[in-house]
Amino acid sequence: MSHRFEPQARQRIRLTARDLQAVEAVYHARYLNNRQIGRLLFGREDSSHARQRLRYLFDLDYLRKRVAAPNEPDIYYLGLKGRRYVVAQGLCDRETADKVAGVSGEQVATPTLMMSHELTLSGLYISARLQCRERGWSLHWKNTRRLELESLGMQPDGWLSVVTGPSPDAPPRQAFVEFTDAMPSKAEMAGKLARYQGHWERTRLPTAVLWFTTSPRKANLLLEAIRNDTYRDCYLVGLIDDNASFLTAPIWRWGDAERSNEGVPWA
DNA sequence: GTCGCAGTGTACCGTATACC
DNA sequence: GGTATACGGTACACTGCGAC
Known part of the structure; x- marks a missing residue:
């Protein structure tokens, strides 16, 4: 049984500046897959470290994942904490963050x-x-x-x-x-x-x-x-x-x- | 049914850095 | 100095799909 789309409780994770840059990048692009984030912030598309950090951001609800088929890459959009973070950074107001953030693909057919x-x-x-x-x-x-x-x-x-x-x-x-x-x-x-x-x-x-x-x-x-x-x-x-x-x-x-x-x- | 492939999750290692 | 964590990399297990 895969736990790919089930957030797990995480303690003692310290978010890095690069983690938060990933959140900002997802805000600007609306949707990014892990390869794109790896390319932008971790130097390579298939960075396992990028996958690991994105998994933490997912577990902490800074990012969420769209529903994806098994052999398709994860596609991330802003989670609740991610939206709060971009508002706190002054990138937009709360209403804009809520409207611009991507959607899961479950309720809204895309x-x-x-x-x-x-x-x-x-x-x-x-x-x-x-x-x-x-x-x-x-x-x-x-x-x-x-x-x-x-x-x-x-x-x-x-x-x-x-x-x-x-x-x-x-x-x-x-x-x-x-x-x-x-x-x-x-x-x-x-x-x-x-x-x-x-x-x-x-x-x-x-x-x-x-x-x-x-x-x-x-x-x-x-x-x-x-x-x-x-x-x-x-x-x-x-x-x-x-x-x-x-x-x-x-x-x-x-x-x-x-x-x-x-x-x-x-x- | 078997195999190869693609993608994710995670363990592990060595190194670097921050904090006490 | 000891500890915790980040980082970069390798490796392997697992899952599901498609081809044969």
Whole structure:
């Protein structure tokens, strides 16, 4: 009988700074699996030590696990203590913490494809964190759920702000994040672009959209749909396979892509 | 039914660090 | 110095799925 999803009483566990960084990372991404946390904070995806520390955080209710099939990795979201911790750290208020925290998957049906989409975005968050850490940049990330609460008028998959300069007062570079696997219909695509346009005209602040997809063919379809848009130069289209360097490498194609197949960097 | 595989849990070891 | 715990790593047991 597996006790994988049964919290166990733990005494004398001292939480480390890294344990609490894991809690914060789960808050920012909403869902993270143990491999992603291992990669971000323990140097390797298959760290047994990461598994052990995550097990303690689970037992202490800082993190909870989604229901997962036996051969699928554990997927963590914030537990009660985790939500209290991020509020105490000033990352958000209590209501936001409760609304942004993930759900178990027992009461609320979350299709496998939707969870896969969420974890792909979590992977982008991890990649962004690692790239920023490597270069001494600072990163601010908002996940899908956090953006929903802001009622922007459109529904991006994520938002990030990066300060690349040495001074914290340097102007941040900001972008929305989109990830498309199944291509939307023309009408859906037009609606999405119109919502972005509406948002930018209300705020008078056009922002880059880093638009990931899964194949060159889909990237071409996206570029074609964007080509005649008023704000076509705001959209950068790239492949999810290149996400490990998406903040720095010239992986992006944009409105002038019909004239060049060479990518451009974002930051 | 057997086997291989993937994933988790845990024991164990040696080392480092903090605290008394 | 002794003790407790963290950390990084290895190893093994267990579970359930899929292929044969």
